[in-house]
Amino acid sequence: MKIISQYYGSILILGRSNAGKSTLLNTLIGKKISIISHKINTTNYSITGIYNKGSYQIKYIDTPGNIFYNNNIINSLKNNEYNYILFILDRNKWNFIENKFVKILNQTNIPIILILNKIDKINNKSILLPYINFLKNKIKFIYLFMVSAKYKLYTIDINNIICKNLPKKKHQYPKNYITNQTEEIILKEIIRESIIKYLHKELPYLIDIKVFFYKKFKIIPNKIKIFLLIKNINQKKIIIGKNATTLKLIKYRSEKSIEKFFKKKINLNIWIKIK
Ligand SMILES: Nc1nc2c(ncn2[C@@H]2O[C@H](COP(=O)(O)OP(=O)(O)OP(=O)(O)O)[C@@H](O)[C@H]2O)c(=O)[nH]1
Ligand SMILES: [Mg+2]
Structure with missing residues (x-):
């Protein structure tokens, strides 16, 4: 009998409140499991969503925007408990909040995938190139995706790239399991x-x-x-x-x-x- 290898990894989704973390989680796993609103502090605890595709399984963890006093999350980052971090940016908004995230991210060895979200709202695309150069100086990342989580633009590439880079590991959840929420x-x-x-x-x-x-x-x-x-x-x-x-x-x-x-x-x- 041919044994098919399994690949598994867990990914933490981080970013300021309202950046679109929950929207992205829902888009990535293809079902709305995390609530969304245009107001800040919508998500108030970590929500897990599981993506399954053939031999690949990804556990995505959505977080509240304000994680700065959340010792569980901070410690899990310091202990390198995730395979990757998706750090979500709301277009070219970068201020002290993102700097605060960088301080925390500098304390971990987890590779960072940068997500520039809401590109559907960027009319003047010429701002992008200088902004990417700015980002390169601000934070170390292995990939950068420009997406629209809401309109599902280019989001499939995120799943594909992560799948390609997952370690060989037994799946941790049954195939039909999508969320930790009852x-x-x-x-x-x-x-x-x-x-x-x-x-x-x-x-x-x-x-x-x-x-x-x-x-x-x-x-x-x-x-x-x-x-x-x-x-x-x-x-x-x-x-x-x-x-x-x-x-x-x-x-x-x-x-x-x-x-x-x-x-x-x-x-x-x-x-x-x-x-
Ligand atoms: N135009 C546009 N709006 C988006 C996009 N992604 C998210 N939004 C909107 O941004 C707002 C915030 O989205 P959420 O997914 O709730 O943001 P969040 O980062 O989870 O916010 P918190 O839970 O408060 O930390 C909502 O009104 C979404 O509809 C996008 O790609 N394009
Ligand atoms: Mg949320």
């Missing part, structure tokens, strides 16, 4: 994404989401009851909105996204409760 977490994250979209300022970050009796179900039910736990009546009024329009929008968008992810009809019953 169905309950995915459900909450999808609802959180809608809440961030329709509510302003810091309120979305103050809401706790509870899924009612979810653990009773082995698979996701068609009727889901959730509680949004908040601090006071004012917050409740804001979430409901004038003529309940805000709540309706949150419900509608959440239902559509949950249906898309779980591929079944969903009726979301949202209750708001003051803690």
